Amino acid sequence: xxxxEIVKLGLxxxxxxxxxxxxxxxxxTITADLxxxxxxxxxxxxxxxxxxxxxxxxxxxxxxxxxxxxxxxNEKFIDAKKAVDxxxxxxxxGIRTLSTEKGYGGDIELFxxxxxxxxxxxxxxxxxxxxxxxxxxxxxxxxxxxxxxxSVDMDIEVVKSGVSEDNQIQAVAGATFSSNSYTSAxxxxxxxxxxxxx
Numbered sequence: 001x002x003x004x005e006i007v008k009l010g011l012x013x014x015x016x017x018x019x020x021x022x023x024x025x026x027x028x029t030i031t032a033d034l035x036x037x038x039x040x041x042x043x044x045x046x047x048x049x050x051x052x053x054x055x056x057x058x059x060x061x062x063x064x065x066x067x068x069x070x071x072x073x074n075e076k077f078i079d080a081k082k083a084v085d086x087x088x089x090x091x092x093x094g095i096r097t098l099s100t101e102k103g104y105g106g107d108i109e110l111f112x113x114x115x116x117x118x119x120x121x122x123x124x125x126x127x128x129x130x131x132x133x134x135x136x137x138x139x140x141x142x143x144x145x146x147x148x149x150x151s152v153d154m155d156i157e158v159v160k161s162g163v164s165e166d167n168q169i170q171a172v173a174g175a176t177f178s179s180n181s182y183t184s185a186x187x188x189x190x191x192x193x194x195x196x197x198x
Contacts, residue, residue, distance in 0.1 A: 044094070044111070049083050052113035052122045053092035056083035062093075062197070070196050076100050076107075076188050080197060083113065092121055093197055095189035103181030105129030108138070110182065112189035118152040118198060123186060128178075135178030143172055143179070152190045152198065158183050 049059045059081035061067075070077045078096040085091050092115045098107040106129050113122035125139050137143065146169040150156055154167040158179045163170050171179035 044079070044081060044096070048111060048124060049081075049094065051124050052094045052111045053083035053115075054113075054121060055085060056091050057086045058084055059094055060084055066196055070192060074188070074192060076185075077192055078109070080192065090116060092116060093193060095192050095197075096126070097185050097188045097192065099181040099185040100188050101181050101184040102177075103128065103130050104135050104175075104177040105131065108178070108181045108185055110185040110189065112147075112186055114152060114189070114193050118193070120147045120150045120152075120186065120190070123147050125182075130175070130178045130181075134172075135175045137172045137175055138178050138182045140172075143169075143182075146170065147186055150186075150190075152193050154190075156183050156187055156190075 044059050046058050049056045060083075062080050062082050067080060070080065074097075076098040078098065080096065081094045082090050083092040083094055092113050095112045095114065096109070097112070098109050108125065108130070109127040111124045111126055112120060113124075115121050123144050128136065128138075130136050130138065146163075147156065150167070150169075156167050156169060157165075158171045158176070159168050160171050160176065169179075169183065
């Protein structure tokens, strides 16, 4: 009698967990596409496009074959988009890449905006694990603005003080690793633009 009750309870528990597992799998299937769409919107939606390429209304995909070639040849590359205005005219490109030099907290992920004539027009940090109050200061406008107007033909370098050349930017005080990491991501984006998109 006692064994039968244990078996019955075990079967009931098995049925309940199977139903719960099935419902979770079903809800995951339904929401997976929504989650991917939300993440895409957060990392490359219209607001990001406007920040990365001023004057743009949205990002559009570039040729998939080009993206595949870049991914095969550049392990830090994530994606590339063309930035279009309200009329659908291309006003620039957004190159999404990781830094090629580690920051204090690892890789920094940037979206770098480049005009059709090959100048940096905007930069947005998408993810970083730098030290709050130090390394995270690379997100401040005064640091980001140093990259605007830089040509894709130059290799940007970080100096601690006294910027004297066109290809130089000044490091954030106390955050040289973060500054170098950030700059390496910008340089990677410039190289990608030069080699594959321009």
